[in-house]
Structures are given as C-alpha cells and as structure tokens.
Amino acid sequence: MTEEEIKAEIILDHYRNPRNYGKLENATSAITEYNPICGDTVHMQILFEGNAVRDAKFIGRGCSISQASASMITEMIKGKTVDEVMAMKKDDFLSVVGFNLGPAREKCALLSFNAVEKLVKGYKK
Amino acid sequence: MINPERIKKDFPIFSNNPDLCYLDSAATTQKPRQVVDAIENYYYSCNSNVHRGIYKISEDATNRFESSRENISKFIGSRDPRQVVFTRNTTESLNLLAYTLGKSLHAGDEILLSTMEHHSNMIPWQFLREKGVIVKYADITPEGTLDLHDLTGKMTKKTKIVSLTHVSNVLGCINPVNEIAKIAHDNSSLFVVDGAQSVPHMPIDVERMNCDFLAFSGHKMLGPAGIGGLYGRFDLLDNLPPFMGGGEMILNVSLDGATWNETPLKFEAGTPNIEGAIGLSAAVDYLRKLGMDNVRNHEKELIGYTMKRASEVEDLIFYGPRNPEMHGGVFTFNIGDVPAFDLERDLSERSVSISSNGIHPHDTATIMDRDDIAIRSGHHCAMPLMTRLGVSATSRASFYVYNSKEDVDRFFAAINDVKVAFAK
Numbered sequence: 001m002t003e004e005e006i007k008a009e010i011i012l013d014h015y016r017n018p019r020n021y022g023k024l025e026n027a028t029s030a031i032t033e034y035n036p037i038c039g040d041t042v043h044m045q046i047l048f049e050g051n052a053v054r055d056a057k058f059i060g061r062g063c064s065i066s067q068a069s070a071s072m073i074t075e076m077i078k079g080k081t082v083d084e085v086m087a088m089k090k091d092d093f094l095s096v097v098g099f100n101l102g103p104a105r106e107k108c109a110l111l112s113f114n115a116v117e118k119l120v121k122g123y124k125k
Numbered sequence: 126m127i128n129p130e131r132i133k134k135d136f137p138i139f140s141n142n143p144d145l146c147y148l149d150s151a152a153t154t155q156k157p158r159q160v161v162d163a164i165e166n167y168y169y170s171c172n173s174n175v176h177r178g179i180y181k182i183s184e185d186a187t188n189r190f191e192s193s194r195e196n197i198s199k200f201i202g203s204r205d206p207r208q209v210v211f212t213r214n215t216t217e218s219l220n221l222l223a224y225t226l227g228k229s230l231h232a233g234d235e236i237l238l239s240t241m242e243h244h245s246n247m248i249p250w251q252f253l254r255e256k257g258v259i260v261k262y263a264d265i266t267p268e269g270t271l272d273l274h275d276l277t278g279k280m281t282k283k284t285k286i287v288s289l290t291h292v293s294n295v296l297g298c299i300n301p302v303n304e305i306a307k308i309a310h311d312n313s314s315l316f317v318v319d320g321a322q323s324v325p326h327m328p329i330d331v332e333r334m335n336c337d338f339l340a341f342s343g344h345k346m347l348g349p350a351g352i353g354g355l356y357g358r359f360d361l362l363d364n365l366p367p368f369m370g371g372g373e374m375i376l377n378v379s380l381d382g383a384t385w386n387e388t389p390l391k392f393e394a395g396t397p398n399i400e401g402a403i404g405l406s407a408a409v410d411y412l413r414k415l416g417m418d419n420v421r422n423h424e425k426e427l428i429g430y431t432m433k434r435a436s437e438v439e440d441l442i443f444y445g446p447r448n449p450e451m452h453g454g455v456f457t458f459n460i461g462d463v464p465a466f467d468l469e470r471d472l473s474e475r476s477v478s479i480s481s482n483g484i485h486p487h488d489t490a491t492i493m494d495r496d497d498i499a500i501r502s503g504h505h506c507a508m509p510l511m512t513r514l515g516v517s518a519t520s521r522a523s524f525y526v527y528n529s530k531e532d533v534d535r536f537f538a539a540i541n542d543v544k545v546a547f548a549k
Binding site: 012034037039062 | 488
C-alpha cells in the first residue's frame with residue numbers, strides 16, 4: 001500500500017464509521033458551516049470546560065472528505081487545551097487528512113477546521 | 126450523420142489529452158481549430174478597433190465584426206442582424222434585459238419564471254423586487270418537466286414578462302417554447318427565452334418560436350468565452366433604454382447629456398469583443414456545416430442510450446423526462462439518495478450515519494476524474510431546483526458533437542468504479 005492509499009483508506013473509514021457523530025447534549029458552543037459550491041454541511045458542537053475542550057461532536061452531510069475530516073478533527077481536539085487547538089495550523093490539518101487534495105477538495109476538508117476555529121475564537125473572547 | 130471520431134480530429138484538446146473523456150459541454154465546450162484559426166487570422170491580419178477607424182485594416186475589422194453579427198443572426202433564424210446585440214454571455218444578456226425592461230415596470234407588476242431556472246435567469250429579475258415587482262415561479266412536474274398547468278395558473282393580468290429556459294441545464298427537459306410563446310402573448314406578456322442550453326444543440330428559429338428575446342453564450346457552442354448574444358425583436362429592442370454607458374453607444378454627447386446610437390450599438394458600450402464575435406461566427410459556420418438537425422439527432426441518440434443503460438444500474442437515480450424526444454444531451458444523476466442537510470431532523474436521528482446510502486457527487490466526480498472522465502458535480506447554478514428535488518447536489522454528464530457511445534460506455538464503467546470504491 002502506498003501512503004496515498006493508506007490515507008484514502010483512513011478517510012473512507014472515518015466516512016463510513018464517523019467518530020463522535022451525533023448530538024452533544026451539553027454543548028456550550030455550536031456552529032453550522034456550509035460550502036455553497038456543493039452543499040457540504042458540518043454542524044460542530046463543543047463542550048468547553050475552563051481552558052479545555054472537554055467533548056466534541058458533529059453531524060453533517062456531504063462528501064467523504066468533508067465528513068471524514070470532521071470526524072478526524074473531533075478526535076484531534078478532544079482533551080486539548082483551547083490554546084493548543086488555537087495553535088493548530090491549516091496546512092498541518094490538511095496534511096493529516098489527505099494527500100494531494102487539490103484546491104476544490106481542500107475546501108471540503110477545511111469546512112470542519114473553520115468550524116472549530118470559529119468556535120474556539122468565539123469561546124476565547 | 127455525426128461522426129464523433131472524425132470531428133474529434135478538429136479539436137486539438139483531444140490529441141493533447143488522448144485519454145480525455147469530456148462530458149461537461151453544458152458548462153463549456155471544447156474549441157475546434159477552425160475557431161481558433163479565425164481568431165488568429167483576425168489578430169494577425171487586421172487587428173484594430175471597429176466602427177471609427179478611417180484606415181483600411183479598421184474597415185476590414187469592422188466588416189468582419191458586422192458580418193459575424195449577420196451570420197449569427199441568420200443562424201438563429203433572425204431576419205435582421207440589427208436584432209442581435211453582442212454581450213459577454215447569457216448572463217449579461219439577461220441582466221441587460223432585466224435592467225432595461227425593468228425600467229418601465231411598477232410595483233405590483235409580475236414576472237413569471239420557473240423553479241428550474243439557472244441563477245442567471247433568476248437573480249437579475251430578483252433585483253427588481255426592490256421596486257416592488259413580484260417574481261413568481263412555475264413548478265416542475267414529478268417527471269422533471271415544466272408544469273404548464275402551474276405556469277398558466279400563475280399568470281395574471283399583471284404578468285408583464287415570462288422568462289424561461291428552453292432546455293434545463295439540470296433536468297435536460299426541452300420546454301415547449303412555441304406553445305408558451307402563444308400563452309404569454311395571449312396574456313400580453315413579453316416572452317424571454319434562455320437559450321444557453323438550446324442554441325448550441327438544436328435548430329433554432331426565433332421567428333417560428335415567436336419569442337421576444339433569446340439569450341445565448343458563445344463558449345457553450347464551440348466559440349470563445351466572453352462573447353454571447355441577445356436576440357430581440359427589433360421594435361422592442363429599439364424602444365428599450367440603453368444598458369451600460371460609454372463609448373460606441375452614443376451619437377452625440379454634451380456636458381449635460383447624450384443621445385443614443387442606433388440599435389443594436391446603443392447596447393454595446395465600449396470596445397466590443399471583436400475577436401470573440403469573429404470566433405463565434407466561425408463556430409456557427411462549423412455547426413451549420415454539421416447541420417443542427419444532425420447535432421440534435423446525435424445527442425438524442427446519446428441521451429437515449431444513456432438513459433437506457435442507466436435504468437439497468439442499481440441505485441442510479443437520474444432526473445428529467447425519460448423520453449429522449451423531450452430530453453437534451455444533459456444527464457443529471459446521483460448514486461443513491463443524497464438528501465439535503467436538515468439540522469433539526471439530522472440532530473434528532475442520532476444513529477443515522479453521515480454517508481446515508483448515497484455517494485456524494487463530489488466523490489463521484491473525483492473517482493471519475495481518476496479514469497480521465499470529466500463530469501460536473503454540485504448545484505449547477507440552480508440551487509432552488511436542488512431544493513425542489515430534495516438533494517444537496519447532483520452529478521452531471523453532458524454531451525456534444527465530439528462525444529460517442531464509447532464515451533457513454535466509459536462513463537458507465539466509471540460509475541461501477543465509483544460504486545466499488547465506496548462499497549461498504
């Protein structure tokens with residue numbers, strides 16, 4: 001298996017069996033991000049506690065990249081401090097999600113990243 | 126008869142990309158050598174500004190520009206070249222109309238469109254809501270055609286304009302424009318036709334259609350981008366106010382005002398897209414040589430074959446009328462159900478998986494691209510229609526003169542690849 005194939009498999013796995021999918025009953029913040037180009041939607045919910053992301057869940061509809069990356073980002077941010085999440089870089093996230101996504105599909109991957117970024121910034125205020 | 130293999134030889138893109146299966150001509154078409162040559166010839170032999178030069182090459186450029194107008198006018202069945210205004214594309218043609226026709230509309234006047242319209246035949250008219258104009262929409266039937274019953278039901282004495290697409294860029298349905306022209310005129314409404322998806326694909330005769338205006342784009346009919354046309358009945362065009370102001374569109378200018386140039390030049394402010402008009406005229410020559418009846422019959426055969434094969438594929442949902450006689454060369458589909466996102470509903474269905482049972486159009490297009498098949502995925506600039514169909518997006522394959530049954534076969538092989546890639 002090439003590295004590309006492994007990443008494709010990981011995406012498909014997250015797409016078929018999304019982690020942290022559903023309603024987060026005690027969420028402190030939530031946001032819906034939408035990509036008008038294709039209708040990809042991610043509704044991200046976070047439970048903040050002090051300076052930490054205690055829990056995160058999402059629901060959404062869209063292509064494999066948009067939904068798998070949402071699933072991945074919930075795993076990445078759970079248990080992290082708000083500052084750690086804020087320090088996450090777009091390019092680092094993209095390199096975790098995918099191989100050569102191309103500009104059109106990068107937008108799909110960044111939907112959940114943007115959602116998390118907005119929630120964290122909003123909480124920090 | 127259309128011979129796609131022979132036609133392909135006129136399109137260098139296919140020799141430069143030997144494996145390319147191009148199924149996105151409803152978005153833009155490829156360009157034959159003849160069109161590119163005509164543009165090059167203009168640049169290298171008589172490039173100059175039109176209409177005002179006193180010197181020889183400017184007269185030559187003006188002649189080529191105006192004879193292009195005449196050629197394009199004839200191609201759509203207009204008897205007078207003054208009835209063709211050069212624009213950038215269908216979108217600009219429709220904006221021109223909404224702006225100029227809108228000037229004489231009043232609060233309470235109505236414009237009747239349909240839910241299947243491209244955004245370019247919606248937004249310009251929606252702008253007029255600012256002055257109290259009411260925009261209404263005729264619905265579609267369950268078969269994916271225009272609901273004529275609903276259309277006539279929504280027509281009132283206040284309906285000043287009926288503006289409809291001739292062929293839907295999503296459903297592929299061919300709307301009965303001759304019949305609608307009569308219905309509109311019996312109601313004293315103007316009838317505007319969005320011909321972006323019909324002028325390139327079938328014989329068009331504006332006189333027989335009896336429309337008042339027809340908008341079309343050059344780049345969707347083998348011509349260059351940035352050139353399009355607006356046909357208008359001469360008396361109607363002549364009575365419209367100008368659209369954009371600037372050079373070319375004026376006769377006399379003083380510090381206090383101006384008088385307008387004659388029709389159609391009064392709608393063509395600024396230096397026009399001269400090479401674009403010449404290129405589009407060459408495209409029209411190319412299509413005329415093939416014969417527009419042949420073009421339509423070729424696409425009818427391809428869409429008929431496509432729908433027949435599609436009905437044999439499990440989970441393949443496709444849209445628009447099943448009768449190829451009523452269906453242009455546009456095949457819009459989904460693999461499985463791809464419903465729109467609904468926050469309330471989706472939050473309450475906690476166990477529902479994101480992938481539902483469908484494959485998202487973006488994923489379909491990405492996998493097909495690996496097989497060198499170019500299709501479109503998304504909302505196709507028809508968001509209200511996506512909502513009406515209850516989907517978040519669709520995929521679309523569309524045909525033209527260089528496509529063959531082999532392309533359709535490759536497409537279905539790729540459909541299978543997509544299903545395998547996303548098999549659970």
